[in-house]
Amino acid sequence: MRLVNACLLAIFMVASVFVVRASGIATSLDRWLWEARFGVDHRPVSGEIVLVDIDARSLDSLGVWPLPRRLYGQLTDQLASLGVQDIVFDVDFSAASTPEDDLIFAEAIERAGIVSLAAFVQKAGADGNSGEVVNLPQEMFLQNAWPVVVMVPMEDDSRIWRNLFGFEISGTSELSAAAFLGNYSGTTSGAFGLDYSIAIDQLTRVSLIDVLEGSADPSVFAGKKVIVGASALELRDLFPVPVFEILPGSVIQALGAETLLQNRAMTERGELIALLFASVIVLLLFLTKVEGWQVKVGILVLAVISIEVLAFGVQRLSPVLVPAASAYFLLFFAAVGVILRELGFHKVLSHIATVRRRNSERILGQVFDDSFDAIVVLDKDGNITAANQTARKLFLDEMLTGKPARSVLPAALVEEAEIALGSDKNRQPAPQILTLAGEGTKRRFIEFVVTRSDKTEVSRNRNGDFETRAVACLTCRDVTDERESAEQLRYLAQFDPVTNLANRNELERELSRKMKLANDSGQELCLVQFAVSNFDQIVATLGFSYGDRVRQAIASRLKSHLSQRTTWAAMSADVFAGVYLCETDDDRDLSVIDKIREIIGEDYTVEGARISVQLKFGCAFSEGSIGPEDILKRSGNALAKVRRDDRKQVIRFKPEMGTALQRRRKLETELFKAIARDELSLAYQPLINLEDGSTFGAEALLRWESREFGTVSPFEFIPLAEENGYIVELGAWALNRGMKEARTWQERLRLSVNISPVQFSRGDLVGTVREALERTHFPAELLDLEVTESLFIDESEDLKFHMEELKSLGCSFSLDDFGTGYSSLGYVANYPFSKIKLDKSFVRQSLTSKRDIAIIEAVLHLANGFDMSVLVEGIETQEQARVLKSLGCPMGQGYLFGKPMSSTDFALLVSKAA
Numbered sequence: 001m002r003l004v005n006a007c008l009l010a011i012f013m014v015a016s017v018f019v020v021r022a023s024g025i026a027t028s029l030d031r032w033l034w035e036a037r038f039g040v041d042h043r044p045v046s047g048e049i050v051l052v053d054i055d056a057r058s059l060d061s062l063g064v065w066p067l068p069r070r071l072y073g074q075l076t077d078q079l080a081s082l083g084v085q086d087i088v089f090d091v092d093f094s095a096a097s098t099p100e101d102d103l104i105f106a107e108a109i110e111r112a113g114i115v116s117l118a119a120f121v122q123k124a125g126a127d128g129n130s131g132e133v134v135n136l137p138q139e140m141f142l143q144n145a146w147p148v149v150v151m152v153p154m155e156d157d158s159r160i161w162r163n164l165f166g167f168e169i170s171g172t173s174e175l176s177a178a179a180f181l182g183n184y185s186g187t188t189s190g191a192f193g194l195d196y197s198i199a200i201d202q203l204t205r206v207s208l209i210d211v212l213e214g215s216a217d218p219s220v221f222a223g224k225k226v227i228v229g230a231s232a233l234e235l236r237d238l239f240p241v242p243v244f245e246i247l248p249g250s251v252i253q254a255l256g257a258e259t260l261l262q263n264r265a266m267t268e269r270g271e272l273i274a275l276l277f278a279s280v281i282v283l284l285l286f287l288t289k290v291e292g293w294q295v296k297v298g299i300l301v302l303a304v305i306s307i308e309v310l311a312f313g314v315q316r317l318s319p320v321l322v323p324a325a326s327a328y329f330l331l332f333f334a335a336v337g338v339i340l341r342e343l344g345f346h347k348v349l350s351h352i353a354t355v356r357r358r359n360s361e362r363i364l365g366q367v368f369d370d371s372f373d374a375i376v377v378l379d380k381d382g383n384i385t386a387a388n389q390t391a392r393k394l395f396l397d398e399m400l401t402g403k404p405a406r407s408v409l410p411a412a413l414v415e416e417a418e419i420a421l422g423s424d425k426n427r428q429p430a431p432q433i434l435t436l437a438g439e440g441t442k443r444r445f446i447e448f449v450v451t452r453s454d455k456t457e458v459s460r461n462r463n464g465d466f467e468t469r470a471v472a473c474l475t476c477r478d479v480t481d482e483r484e485s486a487e488q489l490r491y492l493a494q495f496d497p498v499t500n501l502a503n504r505n506e507l508e509r510e511l512s513r514k515m516k517l518a519n520d521s522g523q524e525l526c527l528v529q530f531a532v533s534n535f536d537q538i539v540a541t542l543g544f545s546y547g548d549r550v551r552q553a554i555a556s557r558l559k560s561h562l563s564q565r566t567t568w569a570a571m572s573a574d575v576f577a578g579v580y581l582c583e584t585d586d587d588r589d590l591s592v593i594d595k596i597r598e599i600i601g602e603d604y605t606v607e608g609a610r611i612s613v614q615l616k617f618g619c620a621f622s623e624g625s626i627g628p629e630d631i632l633k634r635s636g637n638a639l640a641k642v643r644r645d646d647r648k649q650v651i652r653f654k655p656e657m658g659t660a661l662q663r664r665r666k667l668e669t670e671l672f673k674a675i676a677r678d679e680l681s682l683a684y685q686p687l688i689n690l691e692d693g694s695t696f697g698a699e700a701l702l703r704w705e706s707r708e709f710g711t712v713s714p715f716e717f718i719p720l721a722e723e724n725g726y727i728v729e730l731g732a733w734a735l736n737r738g739m740k741e742a743r744t745w746q747e748r749l750r751l752s753v754n755i756s757p758v759q760f761s762r763g764d765l766v767g768t769v770r771e772a773l774e775r776t777h778f779p780a781e782l783l784d785l786e787v788t789e790s791l792f793i794d795e796s797e798d799l800k801f802h803m804e805e806l807k808s809l810g811c812s813f814s815l816d817d818f819g820t821g822y823s824s825l826g827y828v829a830n831y832p833f834s835k836i837k838l839d840k841s842f843v844r845q846s847l848t849s850k851r852d853i854a855i856i857e858a859v860l861h862l863a864n865g866f867d868m869s870v871l872v873e874g875i876e877t878q879e880q881a882r883v884l885k886s887l888g889c890p891m892g893q894g895y896l897f898g899k900p901m902s903s904t905d906f907a908l909l910v911s912k913a914a
Contacts, residue, residue: 020329024156029325031157035242037312041197046261049181049254050221051205052079054091054230058208060775069093069101071212073108075228078211080112082221088116088177090150090229090237090250094135102140110144116180119147119169134170148177152239152252153191159240160247162191163256178256181225193266193321194252195259196243203254227254263319270314270322274307278327282334296338300331374476378405378417380469394446394478409474410434413448417472420450427452433479445483448476496570498548499555504632507569507577511628514567514579518622523581525622527635528592530600531643534614535574542609547573549606550613561599566592575639582621593617593650616642620653637661668720670706675733679705682738683900686909687752687871690885690892695910697750699786699893700738701900702730718756727756728763735769739778741903747910752784752814757791766805773809780810784835788816800831807832814871818859829866836863840874840894847883860888 020026052075059065072089079087096102109115117137136147149167152160164176166188173188208228210216229250230237237249247255259265281303285296311322368375374391376384387400397408405414412434420427434446451473491497494506502510511525518525532538532554539547554576558568566580580592597615604611618639620631634653640661642651674680684698704712721727735753742751759765773780785806791799803813814835815828828836838859842852856872863870875881875894884892898909 020326026323026325026329028157029328030321030323031161031242033308033311033324034315034321035196037315038196038243040312041316043195043198043262043264045199045202045258047204048225048261049203049257050084050224050226051203051250051254052208052211052226052228053205053250054208054228054232056232059232061209066097069097069105072228073101073105075208075211076105076108076112076115078214079221079226080108080114082218083223084114084221084226085223086114086116086181086225087112088118088148088181088225088227088253090118090177090227090253092120092135093117093137093141096138102138106140106144109141113144115145116148116177117141117145118150118177119174120149120151121167121169136169146180147174148180149174150177150249150253152249152256154239159242160194160252161242162193163252163259164191165189176256177227177253179260181227181253181257182260184260192256192259193268193319194255195262195264195266195319196241196255197316198255198258198262198264200247200251200255200258201244203251203258225257227257229253266319266321268321268323270311270320271324271326274311274322274324274327275330277307278303278330282330285334285338293338297335300335300338304328304331372477374474374478376400376405376409376474376476378414378421378472378474380421380471382406382414382418384408385471391476394476410436410446413450413474413476416448416450417474420452420472421470423452444478444480446476447479448474450474499551499570501555501558501576502567502569504569504571507567507571507579508628508632510567510569511579511631514581515622515628518581521581523583525579525631526582526590526592526619527577527579527621527631528590528596528617528619529571529575529577529635529639530593530596530615530617531576531639532574532613533616533643534612538611538613542606542611546606546609546611550604550611553604553606554600554613557599562592562595577635590619590650590652593619615649617650618642618653619650664720667706667709667712667717668724670708671704671717671721671726674704674706675729677707679707680730680733680737681705682734682741682903684903684906685893685900686898686906687750688892688897690881690889695747695749695897695913696891697752697782697784698742698906699752700734700754702734702754703900722756722758725758725762727758728768731756731759731763731765732768732772735772736776739772739776739783742782743776743778744903745907745910748779748782749910750782750784751778752786754786754816757787760791760799760802766802766809769806769811770809781812783811784814785811786814786816786837789818803832817873828862828868833866833868835869835871837893838870838872840872843872843874843876843880843884843894847880853883853887856884856887856889 054067062071072091076087093105119134119136121132121134123132136142137145147169149164149169151164151167153162153164155161163178165179165184165186166173166175168174168188175184175188178184179188204220204224206216206220227250229248231248231250238246239249239252241247241252281300285299307324307327311324314320314322368386369388371388371390374394375386375388376391377386379385382405384400384403384405392398392400395408397403400408405417416432420429429449429451431447431449434448436444436446453471453473454468455471492503494503495501496503511527515525517523532550535547535550538550551570551573555568555570558576558578562568562578566578569577569579571577578592578596596617601613601615604613616639618635618637618641620634620638622631626634634657637657638651638653641657642648645651681703683701683703685701686695687697687699688694689696702714702718704714704717706712718727721730738751738753742749755765759768769783769785772778773783807813812834813832814837815833816837817839818836836859838856842855847853847856860870869890871891871893872884872889873893875884875892875896877896880894881892881896898906901909
């Protein structure tokens with residue numbers, strides 16, 4: 001009977017296994033196991049195959065796709081000269097390109113005599129229902145090349161597990177690239193399994209650009225088989241695979257070749273043997289009298305481990321993939337049967353229910369004790385039956401449980417609990433606030449809620465009946481910090497925390513109130529904003545704490561001396577605002593500004609440091625029906641304008657200022673789009689040797705042709721870009737474009753590019769220049785970086801370090817607009833300049849003034865002393881050029897030699913001069 005039951009049970013389990021196999025679950029498990037075995041076993045590559053990779057770096061350097069056929073011809077000649085054995089192109093050559101390029105490639109194939117080209121079949125339509133398209137190389141290529149199939153079959157898990165031996169294309173059986181490279185000589189039908197234990201990531205890969213430029217190691221290619229294919233993401237020749245996740249198609253072909261070269265063409269065998277072994281184990285287990293379900297399950301687990309070890313050993317020693325999932329499912333079903341048979345179904349359910357209940361009690365107990373809220377439970381006698389850790393800390397008693405509530409809890413809480421115990425159980429609880437005395441004069445606020453619950457217990461009478469008792473649950477939370485934070489937030493919503501003046505939000509509310517008052521009284525509202533224009537220098541020199549002290553001192557003076565009819569607010573760290581009522585006549589009262597100058601403008605003494613402040617004022621009046629936001633905007637516009645004007649201290653808002661600001665903002669918005677829209681360009685002005693009139697270089701000048709504004713002057717958009725920091729992106733664009741266009745000139749000329757101080761302070765200028773030089777291959781020794789004297793306003797060690805780094809790359813520095821800025825000679829010697837550009841303001845219509853000549857001679861003498869050259873800007877007449885040449889000035893620039901022009905026109909000008 002035992003044998004019959006065991007056989008029936010085994011048959012049932014085997015049938016279940018076949019159901020699992022038919023559903024595809026076993027197949028998925030087998031593939032997961034194969035991948036895991038591949039991942040543990042590591043086999044080296046044979047070293048017979050080299051991949052020439054069309055990677056992202058190659059595409060970036062060549063700058064075009066598809067690549068011109070002449071490049072493939074050059075690559076073929078280069079590889080053939082290096083002594084390779086075979087060349088396989090995993091590239092589509094089915095379409096024609098230019099006749100010249102196709103001829104160059106075909107001739108290179110003929111010269112090499114060892115070239116194979118990709119052939120494949122693909123679906124004609126996106127839906128896959130429009131037939132197939134055969135892609136064969138051009139006939140002129142096949143005269144001296146062999147077609148090889150590069151298709152790979154994809155399994156139902158969307159991954160590549162196999163490769164083809166070959167495929168019939170247009171009635172002819174063709175070998176696959178993998179079979180050709182793997183020296184396969186059998187039938188061209190069917191497929192073989194790929195061995196993913198081969199470490200294909202160690203395959204020798206050489207970038208296409210390195211081969212074309214001749215920088216690749218020649219010894220890598222001698223006697224090797226070469227695959228040319230693409231790995232760049234944008235070319236999308238990528239496939240999902242086991243172990244390595246994603247591989248390019250050319251690498252999969254290389255893996256197929258390695259699989260055949262190492263005699264590792266994988267086949268699936270041994271499933272029935274594994275299943276038979278598992279069935280025998282199950283039958284023996286059910287026929288024997290082994291006691292204890294734990295022992296039986298352990299035997300089944302050991303059987304799984306044994307099968308897996310054997311399957312791995314077989315896969316490692318021979319090219320065989322053992323599908324063991326069916327056997328594992330059989331052993332799993334047997335384990336489930338053992339547990340159900342030994343414990344009984346009801347015992348299992350009871351055991352599970354008990355475990356769940358214990359887990360729930362444990363979790364609930366942990367949640368109760370770790371709750372952020374203090375929880376105390378009281379019985380009907382007023383005793384505490386439970387209290388969590390937070391409650392013990394809140395009421396400062398580690399032994400709350402078991403004590404009378406009135407002895408340890410506030411009376412108000414106990415009274416609320418008693419009311420809840422005596423009320424209807426459907427009573428809706430409401431949160432309440434309890435105020436307690438804290439340390440010193442500080443008060444504590446406790447938010448609490450009392451709920452009534454019923455607790456069921458076994459009665460103490462002999463019948464063991466159940467009885468229900470009411471309990472009160474107190475949930476408390478200390479909200480003192482929350483209340484204080486709320487008060488602080490309410491304060492911060494209205495006032496500046498450093499100065500205790502109103503903030504911008506409160507000022508807007510005050511503006512609304514005073515506007516209504518002004519309308520009722522027939523007056524106007526005046527809003528004055530003033531800025532401490534040197535506040536940043538104060539902070540930079542003395543520190544933020546001194547900056548806060550100065551702001552506090554300013555606020556104190558405003559409140560003490562200027563608050564009689566004016567409401568003051570702190571708009572930002574360095575901007576204050578005052579609002580007051582004034583008369584509506586034309587000569588409006590601006591005496592407040594004079595008082596601010598007098599009172600606020602006096603020096604401050606902060607911890608022994610004497611601090612002077614520089615003030616700028618912008619004001620606006622409530623003319624017409626404008627709102628608080630409008631007058632704030634107007635006064636802000638006036639202040640912004642006066643801060644950019646070095647000559648004025650006070651500006652009153654005028655309507656035309658709004659138009660100018662609106663243009664400025666639109667320009668800023670459009671400027672951010674200029675690069676993407678290709679609206680920017682470079683103009684080049686010749687740099688001339690005055691001795692012989694030859695052109696030795698050009699200065700690149702940025703130009704902007706906006707869709708909306710037309711031609712925008714650099715004097716308008718460059719300062720705007722420097723203010724918002726976008727000059728970093730514009731400067732990087734100018735460097736790359738200038739070097740790229742200069743590479744097209746036939747002559748080897750110098751290129752001068754202007755560099756903004758903002759590029760030093762806010763960008764990685766060294767990295768930007770290095771990247772541009774590498775990308776364009778422009779000679780660094782021909783690059784001049786022009787900087788102005790404004791760069792040295794805030795001298796720092798970082799500035800000198802960055803300039804030295806750029807010089808080490810091979811770049812040179814020119815000091816532009818010399819003599820118009822700060823005219824400090826110290827930085828001429830301290831920084832690595834090779835050239836001084838004398839500003840055009842020193843070159844007048846006729847150089848007859850002794851003063852002008854003396855200045856030019858002094859600059860020439862200075863440059864000679866520091867081993868620098870001099871270039872004079874603004875030369876417009878032959879007389880100016882003659883005088884400068886007689887003075888010994890070596891170089892010049894100006895409209896006499898050429899206005900700024902396009903790269904093409906400049907190249908034409910140079911070629912004509914040559």
